[in-house]
Amino acid sequence: MGKIEWAMWANEQALASGLILLTGGIVGVAGQFRGWPFAAYAVAAGVFVCLLEYPRSKRAKGTSVERTGQYCFTVCVKSFGPVTRNYYVRAFLHAAICVPGGFMLATVLGCVCLGIASLIYLAAAIRGEHWEPILPQKETTRKTDAVSVRNPPEMPPPRPPPEVRRKRVDDLEGAAYENPIPVSDK
Amino acid sequence: MGNWIINNGLSAFIVVVWMGINLFLFVWFYLLYDTGDAFFYTRHLLGSALSWARAPAAVLNFNCMLILLPVCRNLLSLLRGSFVCCGRTMRKQLDKNLTFHKLVAYMIALMTAVHTVAHLLNVEWLNNSRRGMYDVLSTALSNLSDSENTTYLNPVRRIDINAQQTPTYFVFTSIAGLTGVVITLALILIITSSMETWWWVIGPMILYVCERVLRFIRYMQRVQYRKIVMHPSKVLELQLVKDGFKMEVGQYVFLNCPAISQLEWHPFTMTSAPEEDFFSVHIRSAGDWTDKLIDIVQNLPEGAQGPKMGVDGPFGTASEDVFDYEVSMLVGAGIGVTPFASILKSIWYKFKISNSKLRTRKIYFYWLCRETHAFEWFSDLLQVLEKEMEERGMGNFLTYKLYLTGWDQNLRFHEGVHFEEDTDVVTGLKQKTHYGRPAWDKEFEQVRKENPTSVVGTFLCGPAVLAKVLEKKCAKYSDVDPRKTKFYFNKENF
Numbered sequence: 001m002g003k004i005e006w007a008m009w010a011n012e013q014a015l016a017s018g019l020i021l022l023t024g025g026i027v028g029v030a031g032q033f034r035g036w037p038f039a040a041y042a043v044a045a046g047v048f049v050c051l052l053e054y055p056r057s058k059r060a061k062g063t064s065v066e067r068t069g070q071y072c073f074t075v076c077v078k079s080f081g082p083v084t085r086n087y088y089v090r091a092f093l094h095a096a097i098c099v100p101g102g103f104m105l106a107t108v109l110g111c112v113c114l115g116i117a118s119l120i121y122l123a124a125a126i127r128g129e130h131w132e133p134i135l136p137q138k139e140t141t142r143k144t145d146a147v148s149v150r151n152p153p154e155m156p157p158p159r160p161p162p163e164v165r166r167k168r169v170d171d172l173e174g175a176a177y178e179n180p181i182p183v184s185d186k
Numbered sequence: 187m188g189n190w191i192i193n194n195g196l197s198a199f200i201v202v203v204w205m206g207i208n209l210f211l212f213v214w215f216y217l218l219y220d221t222g223d224a225f226f227y228t229r230h231l232l233g234s235a236l237s238w239a240r241a242p243a244a245v246l247n248f249n250c251m252l253i254l255l256p257v258c259r260n261l262l263s264l265l266r267g268s269f270v271c272c273g274r275t276m277r278k279q280l281d282k283n284l285t286f287h288k289l290v291a292y293m294i295a296l297m298t299a300v301h302t303v304a305h306l307l308n309v310e311w312l313n314n315s316r317r318g319m320y321d322v323l324s325t326a327l328s329n330l331s332d333s334e335n336t337t338y339l340n341p342v343r344r345i346d347i348n349a350q351q352t353p354t355y356f357v358f359t360s361i362a363g364l365t366g367v368v369i370t371l372a373l374i375l376i377i378t379s380s381m382e383t384w385w386w387v388i389g390p391m392i393l394y395v396c397e398r399v400l401r402f403i404r405y406m407q408r409v410q411y412r413k414i415v416m417h418p419s420k421v422l423e424l425q426l427v428k429d430g431f432k433m434e435v436g437q438y439v440f441l442n443c444p445a446i447s448q449l450e451w452h453p454f455t456m457t458s459a460p461e462e463d464f465f466s467v468h469i470r471s472a473g474d475w476t477d478k479l480i481d482i483v484q485n486l487p488e489g490a491q492g493p494k495m496g497v498d499g500p501f502g503t504a505s506e507d508v509f510d511y512e513v514s515m516l517v518g519a520g521i522g523v524t525p526f527a528s529i530l531k532s533i534w535y536k537f538k539i540s541n542s543k544l545r546t547r548k549i550y551f552y553w554l555c556r557e558t559h560a561f562e563w564f565s566d567l568l569q570v571l572e573k574e575m576e577e578r579g580m581g582n583f584l585t586y587k588l589y590l591t592g593w594d595q596n597l598r599f600h601e602g603v604h605f606e607e608d609t610d611v612v613t614g615l616k617q618k619t620h621y622g623r624p625a626w627d628k629e630f631e632q633v634r635k636e637n638p639t640s641v642v643g644t645f646l647c648g649p650a651v652l653a654k655v656l657e658k659k660c661a662k663y664s665d666v667d668p669r670k671t672k673f674y675f676n677k678e679n680f
Binding site for chain 1 (some may be wrong): 202299304306307309310313314331349350351353354357370371374375377378467473474
């Protein structure tokens with residue numbers, strides 16, 4: 001299937017599931033549905049899943065796009081070390097979290113979606129993917145001869161004045177001039 | 187302000203009309219169910235939750251009908267053909283199709299949420315009514331159909347199951363409920379999986395069947411390799427021949443190589459002109475699929491055919507409009523120059539046969555590139571064109587400027603020493619290479635000065651940042667006075 005990063009899809013799916021679980025839970029509690037304790041659980045579970053899934057992982061290849069304001073979440077998630085890094089853990093965690101959602105209609109959709117996310121995470125884990133935090137780049141010292149494309153030149157290269165530029169083949173002696181800018185051989 | 191209306195007026199109008207229809211549908215159906223006599227008793231059971239479910243449903247119907255239209259490429263190509271009479275503006279509209287598709291998708295997502303929440307309330311209250319938790323009338327209404335020769339009002343029928351599980355049971359065993367769940371799940375999966383990169387992974391997209399069937403038919407048609415060329419800077423050129431394949435300038439195709447991946451189709455702009463008896467693509471190493479293709483091709487024995495390739499297309503984009511403008515400004519950044527390669531080649535052929543249907547009388551071409559290596563395959567084309575133009579005394583037809591946006595000390599001194607020579611040190615072309623980014627204000631001024639009464643089409647194939655800049659300049663230098671110069675901006679996108 002090529003180098004498709006399953007974890008990226010699992011992450012989107014899990015985040016969406018968290019929101020759906022949360023919404024279903026809120027409806028269940030606000031409407032005082034039968035089985036509203038399950039809805040209350042879904043609210044908590046939904047919030048937890050959203051917090052866990054909000055920070056995107058750094059991609060294995062290519063540029064990673066952060067979600068707005070994800071840095072503080074990244075730090076929190078990173079602090080749990082191997083538990084949050086490993087996708088097997090996430091797969092089983094989501095599978096476990098989603099189960100109580102199946103007990104009432106309002107949260108059943110969240111349950112199914114989170115279950116699917118769990119399966120995709122399992123696929124990602126089997127393929128050896130893992131979660132990497134996106135951290136701000138440290139300022140690296142530029143190599144002196146590296147090409148800088150950030151500041152393309154605005155002025156043309158220095159040239160001698162126009163009168164002197166014209167080739168005066170008839171008067172080679174007079175055409176010589178003192179170069180105001182020191183020229184080196186390198 | 188006037189310039190904004192010229193450039194964006196039609197899009198804004200379409201969005202306003204679309205929103206207007208949405209609002210009308212929502213309010214109409216809300217009032218229908220909230221005040222209609224036929225629903226009096228249902229309202230007793232459900233209150234306004236009924237209307238809150240039916241109104242978004244109507245909006246959903248409308249938007250689900252619309253959602254695929256902006257992205258059915260084959261249909262779009264057909265539409266583009268039939269819009270020839272309606273002028274540029276209509277066709278430019280089709281280029282905003284992606285934006286519109288996303289807008290419709292957001293509306294569908296929002297309406298689905300409202301619809302689902304309303305139905306959750308409905309099912310809960312219907313269940314409660316059935317179990318006699320509310321007033322006498324509700325219980326009586328719910329009991330309809332328990333006796334002979336009556337039909338039901340409350341669709342929740344069973345009371346022998348656990349009361350908490352009844353709603354779930356009801357949803358999963360009724361056609362309405364089950365289809366709702368399946369569709370919502372499919373919708374969620376489509377949205378989350380499409381957040382992936384620019385690759386299109388074929389998932390359970392039942393709704394794409396027609397598009398896929400057509401693609402499959404095209405894929406089955408034989409594609410022959412006429413020539414395979416490996417250019418410097420990891421650019422692969424494939425010249426292909428396919429029966430009945432007809433293209434226009436600047437169009438693109440989707441390629442599929444089963445040897446690399448069965449499911450992936452990738453878009454590539456064609457670099458050949460319609461006048462040629464083959465079509466070509468220049469593929470740059472930009473990811474796994476392209477790298478693998480280059481790898482396979484490099485390991486082929488001399489003169490052998492390349493790997494089996496499926497081709498879907500051609501699909502049209504903005505570049506087709508180039509010859510409709512009297513004056514065109516073409517801006518290509520890096521590999522974004524490819525559609526313009528097709529255009530310039532086509533010009534060359536049109537010249538050779540002195541095609542009088544060419545409305546264009548002046549083209550300004552700007553090529554922006556980071557490094558010199560990428561120039562080589564294109565500079566040959568430019569050299570030939572340069573010669574051709576001079577021989578026919580048509581040197582003014584095409585003005586091109588090349589910009590090296592990445593450079594270093596050595597290049598600078600080299601240029602400084604050689605600047606007096608006729609041809610450019612980097613490309614060997616008569617026109618000099620400029621360094622750094624173009625000063626767009628100066629360029630637009632120059633174009634405006636040289637073409638005081640023309641309509642100028644600006645075409646870009648490049649990064650979004652540059653698109654914003656050019657769009658602003660087009661607006662800035664356009665005159666509201668129809669007799670003076672007007673700039674129209676067209677951006678190529680996939």
